[in-house]
Amino acid sequence: MDWLTHQIPVFGAALAVVVVERLARAPRTDWLINLAAWAIYLLAGITVVQLVRGWQGASLLDVAQLPGWLAVVLFILVYDLAEYMFHRMQHKIPLLWAMHSLHHSDPEMSALTTSRHFWAEPLFKTITVWSVAAMIITPTPAAIAVYATLSLWNFITHSRLKIDLGRWSWLINSPAYHRRHHSSQPAHFNSNFAALFPIWDVISGSYHRPDGFPPTGLEVQPRSVSQLLLWPLYYYRNAD
Secondary structure: OHHHHHHHHHHHHHHHHHHHHHHOOOOOOOHHHHHHHHHHHHHHHOOOHHHOOOOOOOOOEOHHHOOHHHHHHHHHHHHHHHHHHHHHHHOOOHHHHHHHHHHHOOOOOOHHHHHOOOOOHHHHHHHOHHHHHHHHEOOOHHHHHHHHHHHOOHHHHOOOOOOOOHHHOOOOOOHHHHHHHHEOOHHHOOOOOOOOOOHHHHHHOOOOOOOOOOOEOOOOOOOOHHHHHOHHHHHHHHOO
16 A cells, blocks of 8 residues: 555656646647556556565665765665666667667657556566665665655656756756657667766766757557557567
């Protein structure tokens, strides 16, 4: 029940951004598929995913011994870097890409694209980057709460709101910055992987300043619940 309770602010953030998108007269999106993918993802989160446990041992850095603000900052940086590293792997490792391609398949990226993920992705995150992050740093309740709140920003970055930070785009992810990552134009591929802080892209050389709001989507797109459930197999069979 706790896991479901934690979804309440997520639902609230999604609804708020969707309303703003509609008020801004953004084009209609693939919302039925997005909602179906989200429902499957949530169902997996309270069933299958709960069967897998990540690292439960000691951490290299016990932030409980640090000032509260520093513990929060370090936790956010470590976990944002972990998300960044996993995202890079999703674009390099064929199996991970087959799953992640569902997220990129949305022809009209919007706030609801935020939760358009293949249901098994958390299984791989739990045993890889989330476990590594847990080995590095011990979370505090305050750090978890702040990180969870900041993660709601993802609904903004995936939205169709025309927000472009221009020369300051390296400071924090934004709709223009992330749309370049989702772009269907080959010249934009493999850029702007950051979840929250583009500094990781700057350091690794994958940073590119946004240049407009290009089209998004893949040629292979889901059309049914069965395709969402078995997405990697469907993608492999239909991708060129």
